[in-house]
Amino acid sequence: MATLTVTEDELQKIGHVLLNSENSLAERFRALFTLMNINGPDAVKIICEGFKDSSELLKHELAFCLGQMQDLTALPTLEEVLEDKNQPIIVRHEAGEAIGALGQMESLPLLNKYLDHESKVLKQTCELAVMRIKHVHSNQLGSDSPFSSVDPAPAFNKDKTCKELKDILLDPEQTLFDRYRAMFSLRNISTPEAIDALVKGLDCDDSALFRHEIAYVLGQMADKHAIEGLSEKLKDMSDDPMVRHECAEALGAVDDPRCKEILSKHLTDNDLIVKQSCEIALDMNECETQHQFQYADTLEKIRIS
Template sequence: MVTEQEVEAVGQTLVDPGQPLQARFRALFTLRGLGGPGAITWISRAFGDDSALLKHELAYCLGQMQDSGAIPVLVDVLRDTRQEPMVRHEAGEALGAIGNPEVLEILKQYCTDPVVEVAETCQLAVRRLEWLQQHSGEPVAQGPYLSVDPAPPAKERDVGQLRETLLDEAQPLFDRYRAMFALRDIGGEEAALALAKGLLCGSALFRHEIGYVLGQLQHEAAVPHLAAALARQAENPMVRHECAEALGAIARPACLAALRAHAADPERVVRESCEVALDMYEYETGPAFQYADGLEQLRAPRS
């Protein structure tokens, strides 16, 4: 059983800018796993931080929790034009992930936002909510991943056909996303290489999502492509950040070299992503039972 005092202690770690970023991330994912109003409150408090990366992950976690109690703070973040585009984008995606149709009109207002990543995200979130309404009462297929995705996977299972849809920029973005998540669920080298081609096409939002999906898939065939995208200084920082985190999740020796090469990157969100990814690499290659170890750290005996 988790006490209110323990939730508060984990929350204090999250909101403390004096704590290492890795510790704050682990605290965040601990709160995500705990859920409930207390966790939402602590996560919401951290949106005043100056790290775009951290705030992006706050919004992501609130969406994955699928608790309508998070809607007000996510709407505030989406509306706040002082927030970085990658933070507002993630707030819009989180509102779609929660799945409550009450946010449809708000999301529609931002489908024409001047920030293209925000506009495209809200368009996808609207399509997701409409798809959920159209398929209400139908059993939802459970894939191998536990994430709440911006689009349901396509039913198509031919990798070649899915690759064509994924890479065809004339296709609606929602359909390309559905192909993306179907390829992820199929898995294997052929699917990983098909997805990796997406790192060279489409909008920054699309390429960012490709990086995220390759991190979930954790296939080493994607490593050279992710490393190349991370190294492209002209690439959108939100794409480079996601490629860094994917390399941390895949956790092969070549990933370590790429992450270390950009540990002092001039772009803050990339630099911080490499810091977090190196911590993830250590977790993936080490003996720890779980990454979200905020409670374990609290309960560990003091020497």
């Protein structure tokens, strides 16, 4: 990931926006993604300070960004977060996924400790992280992400049809790693048929982790064809909050006025992480629908203030 050139003073000001709990969560998210774009050890250090915060949603996103930044100076903090029983599972899960994204063989002993964890989400996250690291170091090929993202599993090479990928995606007898590979392959295909397959995957009842990742992928695609499926899952109060929250954020990425209406209805949701995700998603959606130049605009705001 490329880095932006900033002064030390600018970096600290962005960090203050992120770490000040009196700021709105929307402002803090924009600062976080600004720091992710700046990248480098100094930005990583500021982001790592955020794990003292009380917001599960923010800490989850901190871990996600650290994995995407690919800076190994984040690894000790991510390991601490994964092992911290006082952190919510959704935060520890994202730390485990980020460790997998950093791809270090030295991380395997720690991840292996969680392969029989009582939390299915944490167990499956660490299974995927182990498999990703082994895959990275095995010199096996996979398709690159057209979204410039570091994915928990590589897409298959382009030798499978949409139907074949859908069959793998929906088959609970397949390994979760291969189902993830099918999911990212369908994302890369990005046809209405592929989106329909992914939306069908939102009803897989064997893994909340998998459903949440499908919602994330649909958010990456930001296609109007997925709005109905994401909306129905967001409304499903019986599903895991980590799934519903990801559906909210996915809707925020779609340039369509219907998304604003859908998200607004959940601003009083009983689950805090879903409620806060809708707040963030509405801010993202405003950026999309008004065609603002970029969402991560904290550096720009500091420079013109």
